[in-house]
Every structure is written in C-alpha cells, then in structure tokens.
Amino acid sequence: MIVADKKPIEEIIEEIKDYTTILILGCNECVTVCEAGGKKEVGILASALRMYFLNQGKDVTIDERTLERQCDHEYLEEIRDVADQYDAIVSLACGVGVQFTAEEYHTVPVIPGVNTCFLGATEARGLWTERCQACGECILARTGGICPVSRCAKRILNGPCGGSSNGKCEINKELDCAWQLIIDRLDALGKLDDYETISPIKDWSTDRAGGPRKVVREDVQL
Amino acid sequence: MNVKTPSRLEKVLAAGLLAVTSECGPPRGSDPEVIIKKADLIKDYVDAVNITDNQTSVTRLCSLAACIRLKLMGLDPVLQMVTRDRNRIALQSDILGAASFDINNILCLSGDHQSFGDCSNGQNVHDIDSMQLVQTVRHMRDQGKFLGGDDIERPPKMFVGAAANPFADPFEIRVPRLAKKIAAGTEFIQTQCIYNLDKFEEWMKRVRERGLHEKVYILAGMTPMKSAGMARYMKNRVPGMDVPDELIKRLAGVPKEKQAEEGIDICVESIERLKEVEGVRGFHIMAIEWEEKVPEIVKRTGLFPRPEIAD
Numbered sequence: 389m390i391v392a393d394k395k396p397i398e399e400i401i402e403e404i405k406d407y408t409t410i411l412i413l414g415c416n417e418c419v420t421v422c423e424a425g426g427k428k429e430v431g432i433l434a435s436a437l438r439m440y441f442l443n444q445g446k447d448v449t450i451d452e453r454t455l456e457r458q459c460d461h462e463y464l465e466e467i468r469d470v471a472d473q474y475d476a477i478v479s480l481a482c483g484v485g486v487q488f489t490a491e492e493y494h495t496v497p498v499i500p501g502v503n504t505c506f507l508g509a510t511e512a513r514g515l516w517t518e519r520c521q522a523c524g525e526c527i528l529a530r531t532g533g534i535c536p537v538s539r540c541a542k543r544i545l546n547g548p549c550g551g552s553s554n555g556k557c558e559i560n561k562e563l564d565c566a567w568q569l570i571i572d573r574l575d576a577l578g579k580l581d582d583y584e585t586i587s588p589i590k591d592w593s594t595d596r597a598g599g600p601r602k603v604v605r606e607d608v609q610l
Numbered sequence: 611m612n613v614k615t616p617s618r619l620e621k622v623l624a625a626g627l628l629a630v631t632s633e634c635g636p637p638r639g640s641d642p643e644v645i646i647k648k649a650d651l652i653k654d655y656v657d658a659v660n661i662t663d664n665q666t667s668v669t670r671l672c673s674l675a676a677c678i679r680l681k682l683m684g685l686d687p688v689l690q691m692v693t694r695d696r697n698r699i700a701l702q703s704d705i706l707g708a709a710s711f712d713i714n715n716i717l718c719l720s721g722d723h724q725s726f727g728d729c730s731n732g733q734n735v736h737d738i739d740s741m742q743l744v745q746t747v748r749h750m751r752d753q754g755k756f757l758g759g760d761d762i763e764r765p766p767k768m769f770v771g772a773a774a775n776p777f778a779d780p781f782e783i784r785v786p787r788l789a790k791k792i793a794a795g796t797e798f799i800q801t802q803c804i805y806n807l808d809k810f811e812e813w814m815k816r817v818r819e820r821g822l823h824e825k826v827y828i829l830a831g832m833t834p835m836k837s838a839g840m841a842r843y844m845k846n847r848v849p850g851m852d853v854p855d856e857l858i859k860r861l862a863g864v865p866k867e868k869q870a871e872e873g874i875d876i877c878v879e880s881i882e883r884l885k886e887v888e889g890v891r892g893f894h895i896m897a898i899e900w901e902e903k904v905p906e907i908v909k910r911t912g913l914f915p916r917p918e919i920a921d
Contacts, residue, residue: 541723542694542734546741546790548783549720550775550802551849558849559723571783583783584790589698589742589757 389418389509390482391516392425392502397436400478403499407475408447410437412501413467413489414454415481422516424502425480427454433480433501458485464492471496507538524594524601530587532573539566545587614797615751617714617769618686619658621919622892623798623827628885629892630913631688631800631829632904633660634680636671645676646683651901653685655908657916658715660688660800660894664695667727674704678711688771689713692721697737698746698757705747709766717771717800718743722849741794744772748795770795774828775802776813777852785816792826799826800894803833803844806852807883814887823889830884833896834903835873838862874903874910881911 404410412434420426434452441448451474455463458481471477476497479486483504490498506518521538527545528535537543541559548567551558555568574580592598613624622629632652637644649659659680663673677687689708696704705716720740724732738746746757747770754765772791776784788799804810810830817823835841838861845853857876864872877895884890893913897903908914 541725542720542739543736544720544739546739546794548778548780548787549740550773550778551723552779553850554779559725565779568780571780584786584793586741586745586790586794589738589745592737 389421389507390484390504391422391506391508391518392419392482392504393422394424394429394433395501395503397433397440400433400499400501401437401440404437404476404478407497409449409451409474411451411453411467411471411474411477412437413458413477413479413481414452415458415479415485416454416456417459417481419481419485419502420454421510423514425482427452429480430454433478459488461488461492464489467493521595523590523592524598525591527587527590530582530585532570532577532579534566534569534573536566536570539564539569545590615714615767615769616712617658617767618919619688619715619798620769622657622917625917625919627892627917628890628913629658629827629829630656630908630916631658631660631892631894632656632901633662633688633690633894633896634676634901635662635665635899636673636676638668638670640671642679645671645679648901649680649683649685652904653683655905655914655916656895657892657919658686658688660690660717660896663690663692663719663721664727665722667694667722667724667729669728674708674713677708677713681711681713686715687713688715688717689768690717690719691743692719693736693738693740693743694721694724694734697735701738701743701746702750702756705750705766705768706762709764709768712767714768715771716747716768717773718747718796719773740772741791744770744791744794744796769797771798771800772796773802774799775850776804776810777802777806778850781813784813785820785822788817788822788826789820792822796826798891799828801828801831802850803831803896804880804884805841805844805857806854807880809852810884811887814889818889827891828889829892829894830881830887830890831894831896832877832881832907833898834877834900834907835861835869836900837866837869837873840873874907877907878910881907881913885911 414430471493478501480501486500507520508518552565557563634648661673661676680687841858
C-alpha cells in the first residue's frame with residue numbers, strides 16, 4: 389500500500405488560516421490502513437482545528453467527509469454538489485488523491501494533510517516500512533524476493549557495499565542491510581551460487597527517470 | 611599477465627614487483643598548492659597516487675582536476691570515481707576527460723552514503739553500481755564503445771581497479787564478491803585498511819583457494835594510526851572497519867606523545883608480515899592527512915627505491 393504520515397498541524401493551519409469554510413476529506417484506502425488519513429484521523433484533525441480556531445476567536449466551519457477512494461473519479465463525484473461551498477479542501481489522501489481531487493474540483497484549493505512516504509507494509513502496529521519504489525521493471529526474481537532498489541540505501545544491484553556490518557546498513561544500525569537479507573534468502577533457497585551472476589546495468593527509463601509514467605491496457609478499456 | 615595500458619602501476623605489477631600506491635585527499639577549497647605539496651611529499655616513494663572522490667561524502671575539489679595536477683607533475687594518478695554523484699552520462703564523460711590527459715588508472719567505487727557528509731539532504735544517483743562501473747570502463751577501453759553503442763574516438767586506456775573489504779559482512783560472500791568483481795573486469799584491487807591481519811590472511815587463503823590471486827593484483831590497504839583515539843574512532847564510527855582491541859590496547863599502552871610513532875611501527879610490522887602472504891602484490895598506503903609519513907613507511911619496509919619504469 390501507499391504509506392503516508394500525518395503532517396504537523398501547524399503546517400496545515402498555516403495553509404488554511406485565512407479560510408472560513410473547510411472540508412477535511414479522508415480516504416478509506418491505504419491511508420486508513422496506515423492510520424494517517426482515514427475517517428478516524430479526519431475526525432481528530434477536524435476537532436483539533438475547531439479547537440484552534442475557537443481559541444483564536446475565529447468563526448470557521450470545518451466539515452468532515454471520508455470517501456471510499458480519492459484516486460477514482462467515481463467516488464470523487466460524491467462531493468460534486470458540495471465541493472464548491474468550501475473555501476478549501478484538506479485532503480488526507482496520498483499525493484495521488486490530493487491531485488485527483490484538485491483536478492476534479494479545479495477552482496477549490498486542495499491542501500495536503502499528510503506526507504506521502506513510500507510503498508510499504510505494516511510490520512507491526514504503528515510501524516510501516518518500505519518495500520517498493522515502483523521502478524517499473526521488477527527484478528525480485530533475481531534477488532531472492534528482496535528488493536535492493538527500495539531497501540539498499542545505494543540501490544546497489546551487485547551488493548553488498550563495504551558498509552554492511554553485522555547485517556546492518558552503514559547509514560543506520562537499526563536498518564537491515566538489504567544484501568545481507570538477499571544472501572540469507574538465496575542461501576535458504578539453496579541458490580547462493582546465483583549470487584555470482586552479475587546484475588546488468590538497469591534500464592531506468594521505466595522508473596521516474598523516464599518521465600511521468602502510464603500503464604495502458606487496451607484489453608480492459610471500455 | 612600482459613600489460614594492456616600505459617599505466618605505470620600496471621607495469622610494476624606485471625613485472626612481478628611489489629607495488630606501492632598512496633592517496634591524497636583534495637582540499638576543501640580551490641588552492642592547487644595543497645595537492646601539489648602532498649604529491650611532492652610522496653612522489654618518489656610510490657608508483658601511483660589515488661585521488662579520492664569526495665570521500666565520506668564531504669564536498670571537495672574534484673578528483674579529476676586533482677588527478678590532472680598530478681599528471682602534469684609527472685605522477686601516475688589513480689582516478690577514484692564513485693557512482694553516488696554521477697549518472698552514466700557524467701561517468702563516461704569524466705572518464706573521457708581523464709583519458710584526454712592520459713590518466714591511466716581508475717578505481718571504481720560506490721562511495722559512502724551522502725548522509726555522512728556535508729550535503730546529507732542531497733540526492734544520490736547510483737544509476738549504476740561500482741561493479742557496473744568496472745564493466746563500463748572495460749567496455750569503453752576494450753570495445754572502444756560508449757554504453758549506448760557508438761564508437762569512441764581514441765578510447766580511454768585505463769587500468770581498472772576496484773575496492774575490496776575483507777572485513778565487511780557477510781564474511782562468507784567476501785570472496786565470491788571478489789570473484790564477481792574480477793568477472794566484471796577488475797584488474798587490480800585496493801583493500802580496505804587492514805588491522806585484523808588474521809582475518810585478512812584467512813580471506814587471502816580463500817582467495818587463493820579459488821585461484822583469484824592469479825586473476826587480479828591485490829594491494830593491501832594500510833593506514834597508520836595516529837593515536838589510540840583514532841583507533842577507537844575507526845573501530846566504532848567508520849563503516850566496515852575491523853580494528854582489534856589488542857591494537858587499541860597497544861596504542862593506549864604508550865604515552866600520548868609516542869602513540870603516533872607506535873602507529874607507524876604497527877603499520878611497518880603489518881607490511882612486513884603481509885609481504886609474505888602469497889597473492890599480496892603490493893601496498894596501498896593511505897596515510898590520512900599524514901602524507902609526510904609515507905616515505906618513512908616505504909623506506910622502513912624496504913620498498914624504497916621504487917623501480918624505474920619506462921613510459
């Protein structure tokens with residue numbers, strides 16, 4: 389899923405302090421799972437903002453709404469009849485949802501309420517970690533199912549570098565060395581000999597380097 | 611092994627002589643005198659001089675410009691190049707720039723992570739990795755072609771090196787990793803600083819078991835300790851460094867003003883011991899901001915004078 393983290397409330401206030409009617413818009417997908425932008429967080433942020441404006445002696449209306457998804461036209465249509473009543477929308481969706489909402493409601497300012505962080509998984513309650521950088525050309529079949537692009541700080545395809553120590557990365561003793569994990573897994577799979585195959589220079593044109601990407605699937609288009 | 615480049619370092623190694631290399635860190639400014647002075651101190655005691663490439667990710671005068679200085683002084687520079695800061699366009703371009711000054715050695719590295727340096731908020735590139743950089747230089751040299759496939763007019767003639775850290779983890783893949791670097795085209799290796807001699811000798815034993823010592827020239831990395839404090843710092847703070855407690859104890863056991871001398875003694879003793887290790891083909895003496903000690907180390911280990919090599 390896409391993992392996001394809450395923005396500091398001061399940053400959100402700075403963006404919305406001059407508005408008087410504001411919609412806090414949550415998303416029921418990834419940001420709900422990572423507890424950054426679902427219905428619960430919409431309620432918490434709305435209460436905190438109401439309290440803030442009350443203390444400031446300002447009369448500000450703050451409404452709450454959470455859509456099934458903000459990355460889908462169909463669900464964004466649900467606020468069609470109310471969207472232009474607001475001076476601004478604070479979207480707690482990922483950067484995709486924020487932009488899709490902004491595209492849909494062209495004349496209403498849409499402000500991000502979370503920082504979109506990475507594609508990751510829930511390791512434990514309150515702990516999410518990165519697993520994928522969406523490079524567009526998956527090499528997991530060759531690396532024991534562990535991704536050096538997202539999990540090695542230098543995205544080294546023929547690792548580990550000289551900074552791997554006791555299974556940890558040189559940049560942080562808490563961080564697993566991706567190449568230690570790869571080697572351990574290749575070993576467990578009985579494929580340690582594969583380690584000596586040199587990984588060729590990667591084609592990054594399917595990555596961010598190639599410009600904004602799109603997937604076109606004519607077979608499923610209407 | 612046949613000589614494939616005009617590199618002086620390669621000629622010394624191919625002649626079967628123990629090679630000596632050292633390194634200079636460029637200054638954090640544009641004064642060329644810093645490099646010239648350091649080079650003057652060591653030039654008669656080494657076969658080639660590495661110039662580090664923004665080591666520990668701290669921004670400095672560029673490796674290529676400093677290598678050109680050395681070349682103009684008649685030295686044989688080793689251009690260190692990290693994949694952290696340049697994409698494949700910039701890497702190939704800098705290789706050609708170096709080749710235009712007949713810089714004949716390159717050391718291919720990934721580079722320390724930028725979080726250690728003065729631009730920790732910066733991006734890193736890592737378009738290719740150090741092993742792929744070795745492949746790239748060999749491709750440019752041997753095929754005379756760019757990565758994109760076009761012909762290079764006057765291809766670079768570089769002797770291609772890489773680093774090896776016998777002490778990083780996991781230990782069991784350190785030798786397979788060397789084999790992989792050799793398969794990628796590495797011709798010489800400069801190792802991480804060696805303090806744990808037993809572990810290094812174990813690594814060399816495994817290197818020999820696979821016959822790798824006959825496929826690549828291995829230069830043992832030596833850095834004299836200036837003090838017990840430096841040894842502790844290296845042990846605890848420098849990634850991938852193996853500093854045994856006995857060494858720290860030995861340094862701490864002498865008065866502070868004598869520790870530097872003790873550090874040089876340890877370095878000299880280590881070189882004497884490693885000279886006997888089959889497959890060690892020379893020494894890479896990295897006297898960090900202590901270049902003036904290189905002549906003493908080279909003389910005391912009987913590695914002086916350096917052989918005359920015709921260009």
